[in-house]
Amino acid sequence: MSYLPKPKIHHPQLPKNTLGLTRRDYEGSLSTLCAGCGHDSVSAALIQACFELDLPPHRVGKLSGIGCSSKTPTYFLGPAHGFNSVHGRMPSIASGAAAANRDLVYIGVSGDGDTASIGLGQFIHATRRGVNMLYLVENNGTYGLTKGQFSATADVGSKSKAGKANPYTPIDLVQLALQMGAGFVARSFSGDKEQLVPLLKAAIAYPGFAFIDVISPCVTFNNHESSTKSYAHIRRHDRPVMAADFVPLAQEITAAYAPGDRHTVTLHDGSMLHLKKLADDYDPYDRIGAMNYLQRHQADGSVLTGLLYLDAEPTEMHAMLGTDTTALNSLPFEVLNPGSAELAAVNAALR
């Protein structure tokens, strides 16, 4: 993968977090994406979120598939662990890594092609298994890396740069995630850092499968007037239903909200999620209601953003499987490899 290292010089007065790290310590290599690509704004938002969460970068595992979007883990959290897998296979790698070591924070970055086409089955199974991770799709409605074919999330009638209309029904990944049991489901826009950063922080801290679909325009192949994934279209049709502010454990609560319908959810580790309803008729705790609401508003062309669904008591993969609490790399060899007699006993029990 092509990348350019960044100069290591830091300004001495850059603000530091509680680990003594600056925002620059959370950066990666210089991006080689097209100037203006939405994916670079998502990387910047991830850097900001991880810095504000005081995450030790070496305790993070970044996973991706193939695509311009899947290149982005190179551009944030340079010191983190990383695995750039094959096209559409990020969920398998994430599931395996999470099963082997539950002590890392997993951030999977994918594209709409990587997830909604070749990786659709993988995405569905990671969702229903409740892998403890942030699964982020940088959704531009196109295959950017292979030069602008429609992806499966492109809207019917949305036109390619050459003027051809897409005839197919789109796959809505948010609705799919809701249907498959994801406990945290959100949609945002790469151009709305104020909305995206708190959502990312909450999703990273969420103790289960958290899905965020980020509309992230491809300036080279899908940012023209007749595209429904362009900057201009999303700015015109963005309709936030919920504002979220994430307050980590032990941090002074300074969030000030204008009067409105508000609610606070306390997560397992004691951190808090302040929710503020923006649409009067929206309930973020009602999975089926959220699906109906999304479908109704899709019909009028609105792009609903914000936290769309939250299960405050999610069931995560390890709880479902009843696995050991110890990461496999911390177990002694004798436990990991109990020997041929044990294997023979297992085989005999299956005969």
Ligand SMILES: Cc1ncc(C[n+]2csc(CCOP(=O)(O)OP(=O)(O)O)c2C)c(N)n1
């Ligand atoms: C098995 C396989 N099939 C096809 C490809 C070609 N390919 C590379 S990236 C890509 C789609 C990328 O689209 P998306 O995931 O939306 O990412 P974007 O580049 O738009 O960010 C395709 C079809 C491949 N690399 N591997």
Ligand code: SF4
């Ligand atoms: S081709 Fe599109 S998705 Fe890929 S880097 Fe350029 S603008 Fe971004």
